[in-house]
Amino acid sequence: MAVTIRDVAHASGVHVSTVSRTFSAPHMVNAETRTRVLAVAEKLGYRPNRAARALTTGRTGNLGLIVADLANPFFPPLIKAAQAAARGQDYHLFVADTDENPVEEQDLVQAFSKQVDGIVLCSPRSSNKALEKLAETIPFVLVNRRMRGVPTVVMDVAQGARAAMGHLAGLGHRRVALVAGPAGSWTSGEIRRAVAEVPGLDTLVIGPNAPTEEGGAAVAERVAEAGVTGVLAYNDLVAIGLIEALEERGVSVPGDVSVIGVDDSVTGRLHRPKLTTVAMPAADAGRMAVDLLIKSMSAATVLETHLVVRESTAPPKGIP
């Protein structure tokens, strides 16, 4: 068994509460007692048990971040930024991956719920109903999913999608395809809705598809046979998978078919041909989500009051 607060108390001849205070409210304990306790603690290798502390204080000092797929290059920049924001406010950030599985997603929220103070849920795949239930359990912030009553950070992908389709139209394309993302994805829905509004384009929607290279490769056949000359893919991975599979079939990109991705990931930048893509402010989203989470967790927002001096007050009589 590890060394506890009690061992330290014994060894330094003070009470447990004094040891406790030495760590959580140092200014409340006599300087020389403090140094003695600290020395003993150091010698014994004492480490406060944060889980036990959380039991009384209700605060763990941890945040959770849940993503659909860590291997998707969209997420690392978001995670890194979230982490930096968390560290800057003295929180630790723990990450988990749902493998695109809604059940696992809900399970992970539960698993996190008593060990973190709040959760950032990125691109959730669960239904709104399921998310609403979870929201009662623990504070969370959603990224790329809009939901009534839950703090949210979304990226205006609709605007990007319209720009992408506009770019294709401007190049002279008329018959194009949208290779959509997975079923539970809010982003994919946004893109679908957005492209429907772009005039002058005959848009075939293909999907839902897995948000991976495999997902893109799997629809290459249909894209090649559909007679489209332009494609907007759900994300860079899908775009790349599609491009590679098209070229295997002798369809050249962008010679025969133009392809646009979404995310502006490192992967897309390194691919050849260099991928035209819709840039997503992932790092900003990560940072803001954490800031929002921490803000939403603070017990109450304190609004300033100010004194309005009118005519009901005056110096007491006798004071000129």
Next chain:
Amino acid sequence: MAVTIRDVAHASGVHVSTVSRTFSAPHMVNAETRTRVLAVAEKLGYRPNRAARALTTGRTGNLGLIVADLANPFFPPLIKAAQAAARGQDYHLFVADTDENPVEEQDLVQAFSKQVDGIVLCSPRSSNKALEKLAETIPFVLVNRRMRGVPTVVMDVAQGARAAMGHLAGLGHRRVALVAGPAGSWTSGEIRRAVAEVPGLDTLVIGPNAPTEEGGAAVAERVAEAGVTGVLAYNDLVAIGLIEALEERGVSVPGDVSVIGVDDSVTGRLHRPKLTTVAMPAADAGRMAVDLLIKSMSAATVLETHLVVRESTAPPKGIP
């Protein structure tokens, strides 16, 4: 405040211990009491508090995994495999990123230590001495770092590095460079040692360097001026950064300089020219590390006994 075991006990007219048993030892409670308790718990939305449970049982059901940089494509496959292995044995896996910072690394181990049952520490950057101290706190398994007394999974990168240098020698290269990795990296040390043994090659060692594209790009000048015709880079990211920076300077790859990476990451496969690289069994490492960790945590390994029948036993007298 969330609903606790006590609320459920009250509402279902039994004692807390019965509710506790309903969840942690269902067979010890009467079937109809159990269904009643379960129904009430469901209605109230009761969730066992795993942190509180951990306080008495000493078991959290969580594992931690710490990596130097989530954005390095080497890690996601490792993490995914580790996660699958953990889920398969009913553990949750929480991931954290140290940003290549040894202090942060130690800090994270501490932060994890009371909320997980064990930690997989991948490519640690801390000193052996620091790691030894941490190893007393909590069970952990090291990946790509060898240390006395700590379970370890390492990849035989030395053999891969020799093969890489052999490949260059076979192609006729004589003056080559090793672009090494960061200071704390065991892998980088292994590679350095390995390449020193390869005969017939005049090897310039450049480093330590950051294990990123920037790290590779930063040494392009030196590589170009060193008059080497072949390079082994610490990893794929460094190799790619180097290649891009060389080509910007008009040095063609592999026309003027051959470059080899390490990791066989997705990123390397998608880059053009397609990267020659040393494949690392990252997924295997992730899976094995988790298996090893769980095995090392089990209180004791139980060895089978068997009965050896010799001559000291016989039927009782009177039984023919």
Next chain:
DNA sequence: GTGAAAGCGCTAACAT
């Protein structure tokens, strides 16, 4: 099969 009670490691009033 279920209840009573102690205790996991820690913090937070309340005393002194």
Next chain:
DNA sequence: ATGTTAGCGCTTTCAC
């Protein structure tokens, strides 16, 4: 400034 006491939510003897 320090000690006392009562829990936080849960499990686990020990009785009955």
